[in-house]
Amino acid sequence: xxxxxxxxxxxxxxxxxxxxxxxxxxxxxxxxxxxxxxxxxxxxxxxxxxxxxxxxxxxxxxxxxxxxxxxxxxxxxxxxxxxxxxxxxxxxxxxxxxxxxxxxxxxxxxxxxxxxxxxxxxxxxxxxxxxxxxxxxxxxxxxxxxxxxxxxxxxxxxxxxxxxxxxxxxx
Numbered sequence: 239x240x241x242x243x244x245x246x247x248x249x250x251x252x253x254x255x256x257x258x259x260x261x262x263x264x265x266x267x268x269x270x271x272x273x274x275x276x277x278x279x280x281x282x283x284x285x286x287x288x289x290x291x292x293x294x295x296x297x298x299x300x301x302x303x304x305x306x307x308x309x310x311x312x313x314x315x316x317x318x319x320x321x322x323x324x325x326x327x328x329x330x331x332x333x334x335x336x337x338x339x340x341x342x343x344x345x346x347x348x349x350x351x352x353x354x355x356x357x358x359x360x361x362x363x364x365x366x367x368x369x370x371x372x373x374x375x376x377x378x379x380x381x382x383x384x385x386x387x388x389x390x391x392x393x394x395x396x397x398x399x400x401x402x403x404x405x406x407x408x409x
């Protein structure tokens with residue numbers, strides 16, 4: 239079972255009460271511990287994550303709170319061509335709008351691009367860090383210097399070449 243942000247037991251949680259920020263402004267830095275990085279790597283199905291940091295700036299009233307910043311980490315992924323593990327940096331920009339009301343919940347507009355709701359006046363910046371790290375991961379990682387070379391069995395070999403030979407009585 240995959241754990242999700244906001245659920246108990248999620249590997250990276252840093253709740254901040256944004257209603258207590260001075261004049262709707264603030265900054266939050268999330269630095270994941272080695273244990274949190276290992277747990278996230280296991281959740282993401284990759285060999286490793288280290289030096290995971292989320293840096294965020296918060297501006298505006300709770301009726302429309304804007305969080306900007308970036309998530310950075312060094313991740314170990316497996317090359318989809320050579321199947322070798324390799325390290326690569328991730329830098330993912332963040333821009334999310336939160337609101338203190340979820341006015342469109344349960345309506346057809348719920349799937350629209352609307353602000354995320356605040357949960358009890360708080361934001362889980364750990365979950366936000368993990369979410370944007372996941373967005374920054376290459377879904378088809380390729381080790382630097384590795385190229386994909388398709389295998390061709392002949393000049394005119396195609397995906398149905400074997401069937402064509404069988405049909406034509408060839409071996």
